Amino acid sequence: MAQNDTLLEVNNLKMHFPFGGGFLGGKKGHIYAVDGIDFKLKKGETLGLVGESGCGKSTTARAVAQLHRPTSGEVLLNGKDLTKLKDRDLIAARQGMQMVFQDPYASLNPRMTSGDIIAEPMRIYNKHGILNMSKQEMDERVEQLMERVGLSRFFKNRFPHEFSGGQRQRIGIARALALRPELVLCDEPVSALDVSIQAQILNLFKDLQEEFGLTYLFIAHDLAVIEYISTRVAVMYLGIIAELSGGADLYKNPLHPYTQALLSAAPIPDPKVEKNRKRIILTGDVPSPDKARCCCYFYDRCWKRMDKCLERKPKLVEVEPGHEVACFLYHDQSV
Amino acid sequence: MAMTDEPILQVKNLRTYFNTDEGIVKAVDGVSFDLRKGETLGIVGESGSGKSVTNLSVINMIPSPPGRIAGGEILYHGKDLLKMPKSEIRQIRGNKISMIFQDPMTSLNPFLRISNQMIETIVLHQGLDKKAAKEKAIEMLKLAGIPSPEKRIDQYPHQFSGGMRQRVMIAMGLSCNPEILIADEPTSALDVTIQAQILDLMKDLTHRLGTAVILITHSLGVVAGTCDTICVMYAGRFVERGPTDLIFESPMHPYTQGLIKSVPRLDRKSTERLSSIRGQPPNVIDLPDCCPFYPRCDKAMDICKRKYPAWKTFDNGRTVGCWLYSEER
Numbered sequence: 001m002a003q004n005d006t007l008l009e010v011n012n013l014k015m016h017f018p019f020g021g022g023f024l025g026g027k028k029g030h031i032y033a034v035d036g037i038d039f040k041l042k043k044g045e046t047l048g049l050v051g052e053s054g055c056g057k058s059t060t061a062r063a064v065a066q067l068h069r070p071t072s073g074e075v076l077l078n079g080k081d082l083t084k085l086k087d088r089d090l091i092a093a094r095q096g097m098q099m100v101f102q103d104p105y106a107s108l109n110p111r112m113t114s115g116d117i118i119a120e121p122m123r124i125y126n127k128h129g130i131l132n133m134s135k136q137e138m139d140e141r142v143e144q145l146m147e148r149v150g151l152s153r154f155f156k157n158r159f160p161h162e163f164s165g166g167q168r169q170r171i172g173i174a175r176a177l178a179l180r181p182e183l184v185l186c187d188e189p190v191s192a193l194d195v196s197i198q199a200q201i202l203n204l205f206k207d208l209q210e211e212f213g214l215t216y217l218f219i220a221h222d223l224a225v226i227e228y229i230s231t232r233v234a235v236m237y238l239g240i241i242a243e244l245s246g247g248a249d250l251y252k253n254p255l256h257p258y259t260q261a262l263l264s265a266a267p268i269p270d271p272k273v274e275k276n277r278k279r280i281i282l283t284g285d286v287p288s289p290d291k292a293r294c295c296c297y298f299y300d301r302c303w304k305r306m307d308k309c310l311e312r313k314p315k316l317v318e319v320e321p322g323h324e325v326a327c328f329l330y331h332d333q334s335v
Numbered sequence: 336m337a338m339t340d341e342p343i344l345q346v347k348n349l350r351t352y353f354n355t356d357e358g359i360v361k362a363v364d365g366v367s368f369d370l371r372k373g374e375t376l377g378i379v380g381e382s383g384s385g386k387s388v389t390n391l392s393v394i395n396m397i398p399s400p401p402g403r404i405a406g407g408e409i410l411y412h413g414k415d416l417l418k419m420p421k422s423e424i425r426q427i428r429g430n431k432i433s434m435i436f437q438d439p440m441t442s443l444n445p446f447l448r449i450s451n452q453m454i455e456t457i458v459l460h461q462g463l464d465k466k467a468a469k470e471k472a473i474e475m476l477k478l479a480g481i482p483s484p485e486k487r488i489d490q491y492p493h494q495f496s497g498g499m500r501q502r503v504m505i506a507m508g509l510s511c512n513p514e515i516l517i518a519d520e521p522t523s524a525l526d527v528t529i530q531a532q533i534l535d536l537m538k539d540l541t542h543r544l545g546t547a548v549i550l551i552t553h554s555l556g557v558v559a560g561t562c563d564t565i566c567v568m569y570a571g572r573f574v575e576r577g578p579t580d581l582i583f584e585s586p587m588h589p590y591t592q593g594l595i596k597s598v599p600r601l602d603r604k605s606t607e608r609l610s611s612i613r614g615q616p617p618n619v620i621d622l623p624d625c626c627p628f629y630p631r632c633d634k635a636m637d638i639c640k641r642k643y644p645a646w647k648t649f650d651n652g653r654t655v656g657c658w659l660y661s662e663e664r
Contacts, residue, residue: 267556
């Protein structure tokens with residue numbers, strides 16, 4: 001059911017990384033980084049992916065972009081399954097999907113000028129014969145993009161080390177916009193920035209979305225940032241989506257025990273609110289995703305666990321309009 | 336919280352400079368604060384504002400060269416730590432004043448068992464023998480919420496998760512019953528659910544042991560929930576200092592105002608646009624002698640470009656360094 005306004009559809013996406021074996025021997029196994037997730041992205045909306053480190057947020061974005069070829073599952077961009085495409089077809093299909101990375105220091109080539117960095121996607125697509133832009137057109141586009149993201153066009157001959165973290169992230173954003181994508185995958189784009197700069201970049205993302213009708217898959221571990229930027233939010237835990245809902249609804253009415261704990265743990269910058277809050281303090285750490293599980297993923301740390309959580313894996317089911325949750329407290333369907 | 340009026344630590348006009356090829360970096364340039372018994376003092380600021388250098392200076396751990404403490408006094412019970420001989424400082428550091436660092440992955444020695452690392456400090460400062468020290472270490476680990484500490488103490492740091500390592504650091508930091516615990520971004524490397532656990536533990540333990548805490552963080556959410564007093568730092572100086580409640584309720588300095596407004600909040604509707612502070616934090620090399628915030632400030636006046644604002648103290652215990660509140664202008 002490919003609706004017209006669905007831009008991206010992810011079905012039962014799995015990404016398992018093998019480890020061990022080989023020359024050095026050792027225990028063989030898999031890291032189940034992403035273990036069967038489904039979501040849809042409508043045109044013009046922002047889906048926030050939130051979760052703790054190691055829960056598979058970045059792997060999801062990378063598997064969607066085919067930077068890792070998924071173990072199984074489908075990734076439909078405008079109805080085309082990217083996992084089945086190869087080489088040139090994939091490059092052509094990927095034009096509508098770009099990525100902004102977390103670390104503005106590692107994601108820009110230190111030997112290229114900012115202008116070259118922003119022009120690079122256009123050059124690559126020229127080389128593959130998908131685009132046909134002249135040098136002058138590319139120059140104009142670069143200057144136009146730089147001004148749009150808030151950098152002066154006179155900076156285009158400077159190297160990344162001459163920019164601050166926030167400015168570098170702007171270069172990364174300009175590069176992602178160079179091919180006029182519909183979908184931008186933002187992998188923790190503000191986590192490395194200071195608070196005052198973070199607000200600037202978040203506002204820039206919002207403005208660009210309005211202006212170009214962009215769709216974002218926005219990853220962050222900061223719940224407040226996700227709340228600010230997203231129309232819908234998916235909470236991930238150990239490679240699965242635990243809860244998916246409209247942003248406001250999720251924060252007002254969290255259903256999954258993990259979401260409840262996560263929300264209560266996030267500090268709020270107001271001493272009055274902080275004093276009167278009741279925290280759900282989870283015990284223990286996030287378990288390692290190195291074994292296949294047949295029980296609920298959150299069982300070890302859940303304070304509402306039941307016997308059946310140990311026997312079956314709950315499915316992500318819509319329990320209220322637009323509010324999906326994978327927990328037996330609300331339904332009885334298992335995977 | 337048992338707070339007495341007698342400060343145990345007084346920092347007066349501390350200045351720490353680093354000599355670099357590009358010029359003198361004034362990482363800390365005239366910082367003053369008092370710390371009382373049982374008080375939790377938060378130092379907030381963005382990266383590069385000098386939070387960590389302030390506290391490294393307090394325990395005299397500035398790498399020299401290139402760094403040097405160019406001036407000021409650090410009085411611990413009235414004695415100046417800066418004028419003390421090295422041997423005497425070693426008696427205090429790690430014993431009466433101890434520190435927890437940001438990254439639990441790098442601040443533990445990966446080659447040594449936890450027991451060795453913990454026992455070393457206890458034997459050195461408390462004069463216990465090894466066996467008693469180990470018992471004490473196990474007791475501290477238990478307090479810090481580490482399950483089966485008798486077994487865990489003989490493991491290596493890589494066998495612990497990030498949150499558990501930070502618990503070990505806290506146990507280690509508190510093992511000599513310090514008067515002052517300096518925690519430098521103790522939860523920044525951790526996930527939110529683990530952060531909540533660790534902050535809870537720190538609050539609980541320091542309250543029980545009556546330890547005063549200096550908490551360094553960039554997160555306003557963390558200080559709001561844990562600190563009695565806050566110092567806001569910008570480009571090597573404090574811009575505002577006062578009780579937590581008052582600072583959040585009515586921030587006075589334009590930087591503090593901007594900072595509080597630019598943090599998205601979970602408990603508020605996000606329909607309105609986030610306000611941000613324009614521009615970039617300044618480079619602290621060869622800063623001119625004026626208000627470092629004026630290029631980004633909406634309320635900047637002529638005098639801000641010429642002279643550094645004088646401190647103004649108010650009756651309710653607040654201090655602010657901004658020309659808006661000074662009569663001199």
